[in-house]
Amino acid sequence: xxxxxxxxxxxxxxxxxxxxxxxxxxxxxxxxxxxxxxxxxxxxxxxxxxxxxxxxxxxxxxxxxxxxxxxxxxxxxxxxxxxxxxxxxxxxxxxxxxxxxxxxxxxxxxxxxxxxxxxxxxxxxxxxxxxxxxxxxxxxxxxxxxxxxxxxxxxxxxxxxxxxxxxxxxxxxxxxxxxxxxxxxxxxxxxxxxxxxxxxxxxxxxxxxxxxxxxxxxxxxxxxxxxxxxxxxxxxxxxxxxxxxxxxxxxxxxxxxxxxxxxxxxxxxxxxxxxxxxx
Amino acid sequence: xxxxxxxxxxxxxxxxxxxxxxxxxxxxxxxxxxxxxxxxxxxxxxxxxxxxxxxxxxxxxxxxxxxxxxxxxxxxxxxxxxxxxxxxxxxxxxxxxxxxxxxxxxxxxxxxxxxxxxxxxxxxxxxxxxxxxxxxxxxxxxxxxxxxxxxxxxxxxxxxxxxxxxxxxxxxxxxxxxxxxxxxxxxxxxxxxxxxxxxxxxxxxxxxxxxxxxxxxxxxxxxxxxxxxxxxxxxxxxxxxxxxxxxxxxxxxxxxxx
Numbered sequence: 001x002x003x004x005x006x007x008x009x010x011x012x013x014x015x016x017x018x019x020x021x022x023x024x025x026x027x028x029x030x031x032x033x034x035x036x037x038x039x040x041x042x043x044x045x046x047x048x049x050x051x052x053x054x055x056x057x058x059x060x061x062x063x064x065x066x067x068x069x070x071x072x073x074x075x076x077x078x079x080x081x082x083x084x085x086x087x088x089x090x091x092x093x094x095x096x097x098x099x100x101x102x103x104x105x106x107x108x109x110x111x112x113x114x115x116x117x118x119x120x121x122x123x124x125x126x127x128x129x130x131x132x133x134x135x136x137x138x139x140x141x142x143x144x145x146x147x148x149x150x151x152x153x154x155x156x157x158x159x160x161x162x163x164x165x166x167x168x169x170x171x172x173x174x175x176x177x178x179x180x181x182x183x184x185x186x187x188x189x190x191x192x193x194x195x196x197x198x199x200x201x202x203x204x205x206x207x208x209x210x211x212x213x214x215x216x217x218x219x220x221x222x223x224x225x226x227x228x229x230x231x232x233x234x235x236x237x238x239x240x241x242x243x244x245x246x247x248x249x250x251x252x253x254x255x256x257x258x259x260x261x262x263x264x265x266x267x268x269x270x271x272x273x274x275x276x277x278x279x
Numbered sequence: 280x281x282x283x284x285x286x287x288x289x290x291x292x293x294x295x296x297x298x299x300x301x302x303x304x305x306x307x308x309x310x311x312x313x314x315x316x317x318x319x320x321x322x323x324x325x326x327x328x329x330x331x332x333x334x335x336x337x338x339x340x341x342x343x344x345x346x347x348x349x350x351x352x353x354x355x356x357x358x359x360x361x362x363x364x365x366x367x368x369x370x371x372x373x374x375x376x377x378x379x380x381x382x383x384x385x386x387x388x389x390x391x392x393x394x395x396x397x398x399x400x401x402x403x404x405x406x407x408x409x410x411x412x413x414x415x416x417x418x419x420x421x422x423x424x425x426x427x428x429x430x431x432x433x434x435x436x437x438x439x440x441x442x443x444x445x446x447x448x449x450x451x452x453x454x455x456x457x458x459x460x461x462x463x464x465x466x467x468x469x470x471x472x473x474x475x476x477x478x479x480x481x482x483x484x485x486x487x488x489x490x491x492x493x494x495x496x497x498x499x500x501x502x503x504x505x506x507x508x509x510x511x512x513x514x515x516x517x518x519x520x521x522x523x524x525x526x527x528x529x530x531x532x533x534x535x536x537x
Binding site (some may be wrong): 037044045052056057059064066067068069070116119120121124125126127129130131133134135136149159204218219220221223224225226227230236237240 | 305306310313319321322324325326328329333336337342343344346350352353355376378405408409411412413414415416418419422439494495496525529530531532535536537
């Protein structure tokens, strides 16, 4: 997973001022810029309200059903003064962060995810659900609009689609090596390198739509209307587990994305995603 | 590039700093918004959206999935009230609910008080369905009872009745438990008053002797310990106006299809 990166090599013609206006990574379409920031607000709110919803039952299962009388593959809890995360029965001490944490005023609380990570801060399942569903609507229609628009305005074809040569293992490997050495560059005329393209494809066309479908699979109403979402994932509780796993995958994407922007050229890239053009 | 280096380092630092501030501000901002009535109204638009879209997708007849006996889990955990503390309920439980009655009244032509034995001898319906709790867990169990439409036809519900309010025998911290559903869910083929779970009479934790099953919605809608069903024109005139105990006490959604 990579960030929004163009080129760092001063000798690269793409970064020369004369060509900068044509550099696609520096000047995004208005629809892309709008969606990017709306989507950020949605994903952050959905993630944090989702953690609060998870706090109501901090256990995950595979299959159609799962509850306190069934084995969980992941559980967060507290035993005495100790908070823990248990994965497949292996307990990790997470006191202070997961399972048990202290409020800003020092009061210890037994809660899966701490108040600073949730919306709202204090335990409230009903309110977290109001936030979650409201932003889920904006997120879903925003994603749909962006996908349709990107297919028609050439965004996908010009910026994200992988060229045949980019699939060559040698080429992919050399891009990985360059990333590890913090050398970021894309081929002349290309907005992104193959690693970036692959991560954008994975996020926009796989991970984000999967969040919607796994979410719907948990809804008893949607499940009665369309049986396929929960059946596709092997049951309601499997869908819930996947919803959780992909959410953390997206958090990982966000962190790496921001880190790479900061390591590269934060101002230029931020300008490209806000004002849209490079001065 | 080299002459720009120092300023860009400062900028990075400033950026990281402002990101930290933004994160801190975000949380207090969200909590402030969460307490704002206008914002809460706005958030609740999603519930209307969920209901309109789900109802359009579901129609009246779409069925919740049913399972095979081998899919039944270890338990259907008791949530909310485990044992009602009401003295009348305790007395009835001690005699195996021999004197339990279910009253159906309100906007009906023939208000009736049904004896439990009468309900158990009515045509029965059995379904193996998944109970989905708002907290996130699920349990599969086999429910047996009488289709709610059979009872509604017996009392002849008036056309002016748009909702059913289920009055329960259990009292929680904020008051007596109750729930309400509209006539679309009331007349759904899987909606029933259940009196048995997994081939046994309903355990107390699961709502003995009679509970509602409204399969296309979350668990808190499935009222337990039901002793009276009232047909009304508007559920907003009953109790706290939210249409259910949790709706009143904690602002849960009245439509719980998601």
